[in-house]
Amino acid sequence: MIAELAELNQYDIPGLIDLSASVGWDYDEYEVRTLLESGRVFGHKNAAGRIVSSSAIIPYDTKLASIGMVIVHEEFRGLGLAMEAVRKCAESINGDMSLMLIATKEGKPLYEKMGFKTVDYISKFLCDQFVPAHLHDHDGVFIEDFNQSDLAQLLDLDGAAFGDKRSVFLRNRISQSQQCLVVKNNNGEIIGYGLSIQGPVNLILGPITAADSDTAALIVEKLALHHKGKLRIDVPEGRADFMSYLERAGFVKTNTPPVMMKNSAAMPKRNNSLYAIASQAFG
Numbered sequence: 001m002i003a004e005l006a007e008l009n010q011y012d013i014p015g016l017i018d019l020s021a022s023v024g025w026d027y028d029e030y031e032v033r034t035l036l037e038s039g040r041v042f043g044h045k046n047a048a049g050r051i052v053s054s055s056a057i058i059p060y061d062t063k064l065a066s067i068g069m070v071i072v073h074e075e076f077r078g079l080g081l082a083m084e085a086v087r088k089c090a091e092s093i094n095g096d097m098s099l100m101l102i103a104t105k106e107g108k109p110l111y112e113k114m115g116f117k118t119v120d121y122i123s124k125f126l127c128d129q130f131v132p133a134h135l136h137d138h139d140g141v142f143i144e145d146f147n148q149s150d151l152a153q154l155l156d157l158d159g160a161a162f163g164d165k166r167s168v169f170l171r172n173r174i175s176q177s178q179q180c181l182v183v184k185n186n187n188g189e190i191i192g193y194g195l196s197i198q199g200p201v202n203l204i205l206g207p208i209t210a211a212d213s214d215t216a217a218l219i220v221e222k223l224a225l226h227h228k229g230k231l232r233i234d235v236p237e238g239r240a241d242f243m244s245y246l247e248r249a250g251f252v253k254t255n256t257p258p259v260m261m262k263n264s265a266a267m268p269k270r271n272n273s274l275y276a277i278a279s280q281a282f283g
Contacts (some may be wrong), residue, residue, distance in 0.1 A: 001047055001048065002079060003044035003045060003046045003052050003053065003079075003081060003084060003258055004044060004045055005043070005081075005084055005088060006042070006043065006044075006045060007040060007041070007090055008036075008041040008042065008054070009036065009041075009049070010033070012037075012043070013029055013032045013033065015050065015060075015075055015116065015205070015274050016032050016041070016043070016051060016054055016069075017032060017052050017072060018051070018131075018277075019043075019052070019054055019071050020054075020071060021207060021211045021254060022036055022071075022073055022074065023071055023074070024060050025071070026199055026200045026201045026202075027069065028200045030197075031175050031176075031197075031279075033168075033176075033268050034172045034173060034176050034281075035056045035058070035068070035069060035237075035281065036152065037056045037168075037172050038168050038173075038282075039051060039056055039057050039058035039059060039065075039066075039169075040056070040057055040092055040145050040167040041054060041055070041056040041057075041069065041254065042054070042056075042057075042085050042088045042089060042092075043054075043055065043085060043157075044076070044081050044084075044085065046076075047178070051073070052073040052081070053071060053073065053076060053081040053082060053085050054069050054070070054071045055066050055067065055069065055070045055071075055083065055085035055086045055088070055089050055282065056069040056070075056080070057089035057090070057092060057093060058094070058169055058281075058282055059093045059094075059097060060162075060164040060168065060169065061159070061164055061165035061167055062164055062165065062244060063098060063163040063164055063268070064097060064098050064100060064163060064268055065093050065097045065098070065099055065100070066099075066100050066101065066224060066270060066282055066283040067086060067089055067090075067099060067100070067101040067112055067280065068102070068279075068281025068283075069106075069145075069281050070085070070101070070107055070264060071085060071116040072257070082107070082110055082111075082247075082272070083114065083258070084108060084242060086111075086247060087114070087260055096210035096263075097263065098261055098262065098264035099116070099261065099262040099263060100259065100260070100261050100268060100283050101116065101220060101258075101259075101260055101283075102122055102257050102258070102259055102280040102281075102283065103118075103258050103260050104257065105114075105257075108258065108260070108281045111162075111260050111277060112216075114262065115262050116143075116258050116260035116261060116262045117261060117262070118258040118259070119257055119259055119260065119261045119264075119265070119267050120236065120237055120258070120259040120267050121237045121256050121257065121259060122234050122235065122236060122237070122257055122258075122259055122280065123234070123235045123236075123237070123239075123243065123253050124232070124234050124246065124251055124253070124254050124255040124256070124257070125232065125233050125234070125235060125243075125246050125252065125253050126202070126230065126231070126232050126251065126254050127196070127224075127230065127231040127232070127233075127246075127250045127251040127252070127253040128230055129252070130224045130225070130231055130249060130250050131248070131249050131250040132224075132225055132249070133217070133221065133245070133248065134136075134173065134218060134221075135214075135218045135221045136193065136218075137272070138214065140183075140185055140186050140252065141183055141185065141191075141215055141218070142148065142183070142184045142185075142217065143181050143182070143183050143184075143219065143222055144180065144181065144182060144184065145179075145180070145181060145182075146180035146193070147182075148184050150158065150190055151171070151174075151257075151271055152153070153166055153189070153190040153280050154170070154182065154190055154193050154227070155170060156207065157190055157191075157192070157193065157209060157273075158193070158207065158209060160267070160270070161201045161207075161209040161267055161270060161271060161273040161274040162178065162272070162273045162274060162283070163267065163270045164206070164268055165266025166198045169176060169278075169282060173197070173278060173282075174189055174195065174199055175281065177195045177196060177197055178196045178198045178203065179193050179195070179196045179223055180193065180194075181193060181194050181219060181222055181223065183210065183215060183218075183219065184193070184260065188206075190213055191210075191211050191215075192210035192211060192216070192219065192273070193208070193209055193219075193276075194206070194207070194208040194209075194216075194219035194220070194222075194276070195207060195223075195278075196223040196227075197225075197279075199232075201230060201247050202230045202231055203223075203224070203227050203229060203230070203231050204232050204233070204235055204279060205210075205220055205223050205224065205231060205232070205233040205276055206234060206276035206277050206278050207231075207276055207277060207278045208220065208274075208275045208276035209272060209273045209274055209275065210267065210275060212240040213239065213242040213245065213270035213275070216242050216275035216276075217242065217245045219275075220233070220245075220249070220276075221249075224249075231251070233251065234274050234276060234279065234280060235275065235276055235277075236274055236275070236276075236277065239275060242275055252265060257270065257280065259283075
């Protein structure tokens with residue numbers, strides 16, 4: 001056997017970071033740790049114990065699981081390792097759950113072969129220098145730092161926006177975040193939120209949920225305002241007003257990868273308040 005499939009753990013974090021760097025992806029220790037703590041990661045190791053493939057699965061609370069970090073080292077491509085690792089992910093969860101992933105151009109044919117179908121698209125935006133619009137809180141909308149007492153409301157809000165509750169993942173993501181902001185109305189109810197995650201290259205903005213594009217823009221403004229480096233945000237389809245704001249703020253659309261699903265013909269039911277996803281691995 002050229003490489004053996006195994007479940008990976010915290011001791012494999014350096015190897016997973018090396019594998020990701022080999023394909024030009026910028027996973028760091030914190031991102032890989034959040035994957036491991038929120039779900040499971042499988043991969044192949046060669047005879048020397050080096051990780052040469054990976055695939056992660058993050059099962060959410062009831063009906064949906066996200067697949068990400070599907071990587072095969074260049075020297076080990078064409079051997080069916082990706083299919084084997086993704087299949088192992090799918091077998092590790094309840095068979096009734098729908099599987100979701102965001103595909104690279106190279107990965108799409110493999111996923112189609114496995115029964116995944118394109119149901120939506122994500123727009124990836126990058127920004128070298130943020131241009132603030134100096135937006136201010138509008139009537140009935142107050143933005144403040146997240147407090148632990150906000151968690152239950154935030155989880156419900158995110159569940160309605162995303163299409164499934166993500167209790168374990170969001171707790172881990174908030175712990176990982178540089179900033180977590182909540183939007184409250186006059187009654188003190190949470191009506192939106194946003195996170196920023198500092199990666200090795202970019203400050204990642206997302207998830208962001210809001211009642212409208214003006215509020216989503218306000219969250220971006222607050223998260224990005226004092227950041228001096230590069231920014232990234234991944235936006236679901238159908239957000240024309242929000243995307244226009246991002247372009248005015250210095251973001252450039254670089255890619256529009258497909259969202260693919262298996263065991264479901266469509267995206268989960270959502271309430272139209274998701275303006276930015278967590279990442280392409282987490283959905």
